[in-house]
Amino acid sequence: MEIDKADLIEGMARGLAVLESFDTERQRLNATLAAQRAGITRAAARRHLLTLAHLGYLETDGSHYWLSAKVLRFSGSYFASARLPRALQPTLNRLASLTPDSFSAAVLDGDEVVIVARSGPSRVTAYGVHLGARLPAHATSTGRVLLASLARAELNAWLKGRDLARLTLRTTVEPKAFRALLEQVRRQDWCFASEEHELGVHALAVPLRDMRGRTVAALNVVAGSHRADKAALAREMLPVLLDAARELRPLL
Structure with a gap:
């Protein structure tokens, strides 16, 4: 959202x-x-650090500062009041009851996707996928679905001058190859x-659209090495995700 400079604090x-x-x-x-x-x-950073520590959002030893638990008030308020997580959670719970896999829904925030709803095992990945987790958009199934849903101008702006981090040996980082990958995602949906x-983690994602056709989030299933085969995972889980997306559309 853009605002007038006079209104910016x-x-x-x-x-x-x-x-x-x-x-x-x-x-x-x-x-x-x-x-x-x-x-x-x-000097400005020092004043902000001191103020945030005074307000309880940071802890300090007098030299260094670190986040306190009070910052969780923001995420707690979001999950308690935001419409999207509350609309998604019952469906994710139902999906997780059907399979041993983990299901998540994410939204795009700059360079990353943010997990706003999840259900299933918490240790499918080495780091775990928890509510509020932030993952690199370019290397995740949900991120690619959300990037592919952007208008061409928005996507070009996102990609312009961007260096894609190589997180594993299999991460797609070459710009031309990444654009081609997103085009494929756009076509197949x-x-x-x-x-x-x-490593060892495989995921399948679909877009979640509202009644006006706007992509508002992405839904995925995250599996371990037991579902490494793309064709098998798509055959078994893609219909499940697509049915869930259709079920959720009137709620988004």
Whole structure:
């Protein structure tokens, strides 16, 4: 959403940028590192860190800072109030009762997809797939379905100047090959991703559309090495996912 510059509270934007600087690569930051990651001065980063610690969103040893459990208030409020997760969860629970596989629904957020609903085993992947988990869009079945659903101009803007990270030896990172892959996903309206995000993990995804035909999320099934065969996984699980997508459409 674009707003007028006069309506932008820059201090709030910088504070949120500092919070977003913390991730799995950098769980603890000092003022210098936070400034580099948030793109602000060290003095500004120091004030934001001190304020966030004062408000309880960060903990500190006096030199370094790390996220506190209070930040979970935001995700908790989202899952408690947002319509999309509540609409999806009963269907995912039903799917998980039918097979030993794990089912997830995700939305696109910049470079990543965010898991907004899930059901099934929590240890299908090495890292687990939990609510709120953020995964690289280019290397996941849900991410590719969501990218393929973008308008051409939006997709071109997303791809422009982007270096795709190689997460495994099987990750597609060459721009021309990745574009061709997304075109295939667009044509067939589903995506199979095998060991491109994590070795031993295979996933099949379909788009979730509302009654106006807009893709609002992606639904996938994540399986381990017992479902490594693309044809077998598609034959067994694609009809299940497509039926679920049709069932959910009036609710989205």
